[in-house]
Amino acid sequence: MDRKSTKDKPLSEKTTEDFAHYFQTTYTPPDIKKARKRGRDKIEVHYDFEISDNLRQIGEGKKFLIRTYGCQMNEHDTEVMAGILTEMGYEPTERAEDSDIILLNTCAIRENAENKVFGEIGHLKSLKVEKPDLIIGVCGCMSQQESVVNRILKKHQQVDLIFGTHNIHRLPNLIQEAMFSKAQVVEVWSKEGDIIENLPKVRHGKIKAWVNIMYGCDKFCTYCIVPMTRGKERSRRPEDIIQEVRHLAAQGYQEVTLLGQNVNAYGKDFEDIDYKFADLMNDMHKIDIPRVRFTTSHPRDFDDHLIEVLAQGGNLLDHIHLPVQSGSSYILRKMNRKYTRESYLELVKKIKKAIPNVTLTTDIIVGFPNETDEQFEETMSLMEEVGFEAAYTFIYSPREGTPAAVQKDDIPMDVKKERLQRLNELVNKQSAASMKSYEGKTVKVLVEGESKKDDTVLAGYTEKNKVVNFKGPKSIIGKIVEVKITEAKTWSLNGELVKKAIEVN
Template sequence: MNEKQRLEQQIINKNPSDIKSEKDQDLERIKSTSSDEMIAKYFQTTYQAPNMKDAKKRGKQDTQVHYDFEIPEDMKNIGEGKKFLIRTYGCQMNEHDTEVMAGILADMGYETTYDQQEADIILLNTCAIRENAENKVFGEIGHLKSLKRENPDLILGVCGCMSQEESVVNRILQKHQFIDLIFGTHNIHRLPQLLKEALFGKEMVVDVWSKEGDIIENLPRQRKGNIKAWVNIMYGCDKFCTYCIVPFTRGKERSRLPEDIIQEVRHLAAQGYKEITLLGQNVNAYGKDLDMEYGLGDLMDEIHKIDIPRVRFTTSHPRDFDDRLIEVLAKGGNLLDHIHLPVQSGSSEVLKIMNRRYTRERYLDLVRKIREAMPNATLTTDIIVGFPNETEEQFQETLTLVEEVGFEGAYTFIYSPREGTPAAKMQDNVPQEVKKERLQRLNAVVNHQAAQAMSKYEGEVVEVLVEGESKNNPDVLAGHTYRNKLVNFRAPKSMIGQIVPVKITKAKTWSLDGEMVETAEVR
């Protein structure tokens, strides 16, 4: 038996606690003589990798709310003179999580940078919703290897939804051992402790919880700007759509207490924020887990009274969009009537296989209720094409639903299986060329409807919340209307952060051009 085989056999036979105690002296020796597979086994005997079966278990224990977060004394100034960079992939919830991590790091003394060459910490806040998002992250991990080689003291971390996937953690353990830190979505509040282990330890730190997280209320945040803000009102999802990984990566639905949310919104209003967006993986399931008769409609009815100009929410599930919410939204005022309402398919048969738990008819009935209460409401949606077994006739049902509802925008996707979901076990029997062709036909309808909706704004005066310079021209300002239409126009930069009247001079498919006016009746 040679040295490599002997070490590999030792790893297999060792007790996990023995490995942990001996890690400091033999880790480098194991790395230099063992195969990638054996190194992965070494780490897995020391750390608990996320487990999809565990993630599916919905415990009945109450969610605990904590108000006692604080930076450990020995980590409060650890970042003095150092910088961090967080790259964010995916949804608004990930953006919100990045704000929290940035706030924690700032409280530890670190400063933000956008230059990876000068960063002392780089975190990749990942998305697991689609395969191409995962591929982007692994591509970025590969690019960072040379940076780590140049600067061995650089801390590289992978966090977010991908870290909650067993296969992802195992792949990093086997192929990317230069990563210093892996943590998931439930334990962001432990970042100071995890960073301490990564800074002063010699091994990769893996801390991913399959159990549901508690709610930590007093986490710091470093928000982007002071005009628009995310306000998370709940975590997780219990819908278990067959194609979706979110219930596994984000856990069960856990609602924040109404008084904590309202206090946060009042604080943002006092700071001068002009718009907030209430966030949840399934935002209108808010309150269903609370021991009270209180839902999203009740929460928004209270926020309606707070002096903040615009209030939005995302993302909603048609199954939980109840009459109380429609009644409150119809009051208008600061409650905006742009509603993102994912349908995913126009076929009741496909919706059943997706486990969406509503039919085409029920969705259209919901749209009718919304239109009756808010005749000018703007509806946008999410749609998947090429789901397993989707026929041409079923796809046609999606096209006719899009036309009947009159969506003014849609996020459209080709179905791709996600490991760990029920749909991944189905035969992916719609050919890729058929999926692409269906997506093109769907996008043609969506783009036509979007352009038609935009054309109606020409000559109108709308209120625009000015968010900053246009991405394409620093001499042009950009912002959004009440109904979430992007407007580009020329005005003094002193208007940034204000809501100003703009006359629309040209309509495009996805944006509007205009000119600021002094006074006019706005739409």
């Protein structure tokens, strides 16, 4: 793959002025109109990733720390970066003061996440003074934004390395450049990268695994920066995904979660085969792995074929996270969600008819610019009508470069907070009611480890993604067992181990 650069001058020799020119000429700031017109250049799939011999021992005797912010996609990227660093000889550590390289894998979805990253960058300044050879890197979605990179270049000289979401596979070379460069090393690609297979990964344990099935998003919701930071939709080949999941099953993994910014759009970019997300899920159904989940799902692309496939059950779990964002058709139109309240409810009706015991969860944004009281009440009523058992709720956060960010907003913050509080009270009420229905029932729990609050208690998740705490031998960690629920709380369940029973599909 060709790397974008201003001149033939080596990246390690470039100055801040060079990078300013770089961003003016080859870096494309978030621009909805330009992004909509982005070309459908052919995406290549590469299977020849390798780390050169001279870089394989560069980290021997050294340690790395990656701090991850944001979504599951960032978690997956962290697994890849950890895999690359491990193959370079580095060892992981949880202590910043013991690290030789610290990477901040960032999120650009909300302002709060961005503020946390800059706060962490500030905290690392004193450590950099104590350890001048420490490499501090900023990567992920924030790095894809011009304003963020310029801010780091101008105000945070302790940062040695900045790279984006499309060139993670270049990490070995970038670290080498950062080691020997006198200037900050920046490599951010505006154009989406190709698909790089066979990247090493470091997964924690052999219980649950993320499996990325596609990259990017073409939906252009007016509040969302992801189409600019992650690029256009690019689907991995089905045979590569199937092979990866089969390999995980052979290793003893009990659950996989298929990842994408919009998994329902999987396969729409294929030109040589007619193979969509429903086809992939149907193939997942045939693999001998107990549990298969997916996230995130967009209502617009949730078709009848997918519902039909999911209704088969088995290892395709009956928990669906279906972000609605708002219950008002007017606000949904302003968000460019491309569905209405009515069409969303019709989709829910279809899903419930095909999968009677389905559990639905969602995402909701409160206080979108100029949302009226009546429009908020529509969200409240939709929450009740659907019967969501849980919801991730947020006050709208404007992101520079998106259409919504330039809209005049006349809703006072205290009104937004009051709406969020009312919504959360309803979410808690519905969650508590759904949990109460489990008392006295026996459920299958994938045991993930000790409870964070009590190491004498084990914790795991049901098929419907409910957390269960119970006492039992540590030998059952990583297995699926039966637990009788004795007590329901708002967000968790307590129970008693019935018997050891590894689920067999």
